[in-house]
Amino acid sequence: MSHLSSHPLLRVKELTLRFGGLYALNKINFEMHSGETLGMIGPNGSGKSSFVNVLTGQFTPLNGEMEFDHQSMLGKNCHQLVEMGLCRTYQSVRVFGNLSVQRNIDIAFLLLKKNGLTHEQYNHYLNWLKLRPVLHKLSKDITLFEQRKLELMMRLVLKPKLLMLDEPVGGLATSEVSEMIQLLNELKAYTSIFIIEHTMRVIKELADRVVVLIAGEKIADGPPAEIMKNKRVINEYLGSAHA
Amino acid sequence: MKIKLQHVLMLVALLALPFFTQEDRFLGFILGVTLLSVFWATGMNILYGFVGLMPLMFAAISGIAAYALLYFIAQWHIDFWQALPLATLFASLIGVLLGLPSIRLKGFYFTLCSLIIQSTITLAFIFFPTFTNGDTGINQISPPLWMGEPIKGFIFECILSVLAVTGIVLAYFIYNSQLGQRFIAIREDDVLAESLGISVFLNRVIAFFIVSLYAAIGGCFYATYIGFISPRSFDVLSSLNIWLFVAFGGKATIAGPVIGALLLAPLPFLLQSLDAYKDILSGVLIVLITLLMPGGIYGAYLAWRNSKK
Numbered sequence: 001m002s003h004l005s006s007h008p009l010l011r012v013k014e015l016t017l018r019f020g021g022l023y024a025l026n027k028i029n030f031e032m033h034s035g036e037t038l039g040m041i042g043p044n045g046s047g048k049s050s051f052v053n054v055l056t057g058q059f060t061p062l063n064g065e066m067e068f069d070h071q072s073m074l075g076k077n078c079h080q081l082v083e084m085g086l087c088r089t090y091q092s093v094r095v096f097g098n099l100s101v102q103r104n105i106d107i108a109f110l111l112l113k114k115n116g117l118t119h120e121q122y123n124h125y126l127n128w129l130k131l132r133p134v135l136h137k138l139s140k141d142i143t144l145f146e147q148r149k150l151e152l153m154m155r156l157v158l159k160p161k162l163l164m165l166d167e168p169v170g171g172l173a174t175s176e177v178s179e180m181i182q183l184l185n186e187l188k189a190y191t192s193i194f195i196i197e198h199t200m201r202v203i204k205e206l207a208d209r210v211v212v213l214i215a216g217e218k219i220a221d222g223p224p225a226e227i228m229k230n231k232r233v234i235n236e237y238l239g240s241a242h243a
Numbered sequence: 244m245k246i247k248l249q250h251v252l253m254l255v256a257l258l259a260l261p262f263f264t265q266e267d268r269f270l271g272f273i274l275g276v277t278l279l280s281v282f283w284a285t286g287m288n289i290l291y292g293f294v295g296l297m298p299l300m301f302a303a304i305s306g307i308a309a310y311a312l313l314y315f316i317a318q319w320h321i322d323f324w325q326a327l328p329l330a331t332l333f334a335s336l337i338g339v340l341l342g343l344p345s346i347r348l349k350g351f352y353f354t355l356c357s358l359i360i361q362s363t364i365t366l367a368f369i370f371f372p373t374f375t376n377g378d379t380g381i382n383q384i385s386p387p388l389w390m391g392e393p394i395k396g397f398i399f400e401c402i403l404s405v406l407a408v409t410g411i412v413l414a415y416f417i418y419n420s421q422l423g424q425r426f427i428a429i430r431e432d433d434v435l436a437e438s439l440g441i442s443v444f445l446n447r448v449i450a451f452f453i454v455s456l457y458a459a460i461g462g463c464f465y466a467t468y469i470g471f472i473s474p475r476s477f478d479v480l481s482s483l484n485i486w487l488f489v490a491f492g493g494k495a496t497i498a499g500p501v502i503g504a505l506l507l508a509p510l511p512f513l514l515q516s517l518d519a520y521k522d523i524l525s526g527v528l529i530v531l532i533t534l535l536m537p538g539g540i541y542g543a544y545l546a547w548r549n550s551k552k
Contacts, residue, residue: 056438082440090438096431107428110421111440158440 007070009034009162009192010055015064017047017054017216024050025061026216034161037193039207039224041200043237047216048196049091052164056088057081069161082111085161091170091196093147097140101131101150104139108154117157125156128186145176149183156190163187164194169202181205200228200238212237250415253498254408257281261400271400273512278403279465280508282410284488284500286457289414291486292495293423294450295430296349299357299482300341303364304455305462306477308334310368310375312463313384313472323387323467331459338455339448346447349433361479368474380473387467399468406464407501410457415497417453426450430495480522487525490532493541502541 008031017025024047032038042048053059055066057078066073068086076084096104109117126132129149134142139150148168155163168184169177184206187193197203203210203224210227212220214237220230227233260278264270283301290298312330315321341364345356368375375381386393394402417423425446428436433443466472484507492503507528511521536543 077442077444078437079440079442082438088438090435094432094435094438096428096435098431099427107424107436107441108439110424110428154439 008032008067009036009069010194011065011067012055013065015051015054015066016062017050017059018062023216025054028064028213028218030211030218030221032162032192032194034192035188037188037195037206037208039203039210040194040196040213041198041203041210041237042213043198045215046213048198048213049166050216051213052088052166052194052196055081056086056164082158082160085159086164087155087158087160087162088164089151089155089166089168091166093144093151093171095139095147095150095154097138099139100136101139101142102135104150105153105157108157111158117159122157125153129153129183144171145173145180148172148180152183152187160191162192162194164196166196167198168195169197169199177202200224204228250497253501254411257408257411257501258404261397261404264400265397268396269512271396273509275400275403275468276512277505277508278400278407279461279468280485280488280504281407281501282403283457283461283485284492284504285407285410285414285497286454286461287485288489288494288500289417289426289457290450290454291489292499293418293426293430294447296346296447296450297354297357297486298342298451298454299354299479299486300338300361300364301454301458301485302477302479302481303341303361304334304338304458305465305481306364306368306472306474307337308459308462309466309472309477310381312466313381314374323463327460327463330463331456334459334462335452335455338458339452342451342455343448346444346451358479361482365474365478368477375474378474380471380475381466382471384466384470384472386470403464403468406460411497411501418497422446422449483529484525487529487532489539491528491539493539493543493545496539496541496545499539499541503539506540 010032012028012030015025015028016023028051040048040051050059054061055073057073057076057080068081068084071084073081096107099107129152131146131149131153134146139147142150165184169180172180181202184193184195193206195203195206207224209222210220210224211218212227212233219236220227220233222230228238257278260274261271264274283305287298287301290296308330311333312323312326315326315329316323341360342357345353345360348356369378386395386399388394425436425441428439428441429443429446437443462477465476488503488507489500490503491507492501493499511518514521517524532539538546
């Protein structure tokens, strides 16, 4: 392995975020390599979404370093990070509801038109996500599952190096969850993925490595099988009914 | 980009309008003011309709441009055509500068902030008489010259109709450009737009600058066309009036603001006997429009046409 590829895609050091007297994130350290699929689990309010918000420039951390693809992420806006190749989705589905599916995709295209996704790639993504039949519908009129797939499509045309998914199966029916897991498994071929979930099932099937966050602190980091045996994780999180 | 026949016909009709009022000075004057309103409403629509921000400091920027124009002409002894770009640029830059603190706000908060800026500038017009002659205003403003001849009457109305049409065509191209796509993305969901790599701040500043250009150019022509300006010409009610043209006609469309201005701008002149009730009438209209036709006349027409399909 060359020196370059052994350099982490994403490196976070001593990251701390504070809201008033509350530490939302406390001295988080972690690294992620290109091609890896990383999961992050934790109960509600453990700081998962805050973590993504800090990494994508919505919140400014109190302390710590963040590096993406050899560049510091500190002080960068969300849109600048997108240009660097770091994209995200939101916990509740977020599309331009009053615009057609086609226009949603066109807007995502605005940034990288010059960078040029080839016509073949574009068509391939469109067929893969089965969005072609709904292209002319308003995006508020398609199903939640289709909206979730549209979100993926809008990120894929941006050619992300890392895609951060905030609960990608949230609100989906059981059968759709399986289909989504299948899609996300195939998505790994196109980009590195960081998934937030609070259900172990999704993480278990997708992630190479899992970070466990509780009350803003990282309490474990390792392969899913190992995490599920970890005493502290079982006591503080997996033992609870929701997992 | 499709250019439809009916749109071209509408523009040609606008250009032809001055010829119908050529004989009657009173009607000609009403037309002149209406054409300025069309230009202004088209400009405000870029921020209100496309980007989703309601700029109530619109008239203030027009005012700054108008006063700057007269000041430049008097101080530097230049003519209208040289002072026009200078005053326009000056007012637009001031407009953007004043707008910067409010541009990060959205929705109601932006509107409120712009209202405060508007009120402050109206007061500034009154309290800096060196530049504005205070509440008395500046009268007998000489019209622009063309080939040594003062432009007035019919010729001025022709120039204003060309100005209005240019403004509409420009707005049309912006609407259909990548810039327009970004504006619409920001209007629909600014957080999502940002996460797709669109700089919300930068694009709002660009939109604000474009709108300031419209306000300022309109202000310069207004001053020299009417021949008299005072702080009252550029107060909150003027801003709200222009907003009403946009909302009444149909925001976020190209035709809407034009229709709104064509229908509403002549009213105060034609109903002069009802002058005392003018402001009440426009207040009632604002309430009715917001409640009954959020998309304006043209928006309601589009919705009706879509439902028929």
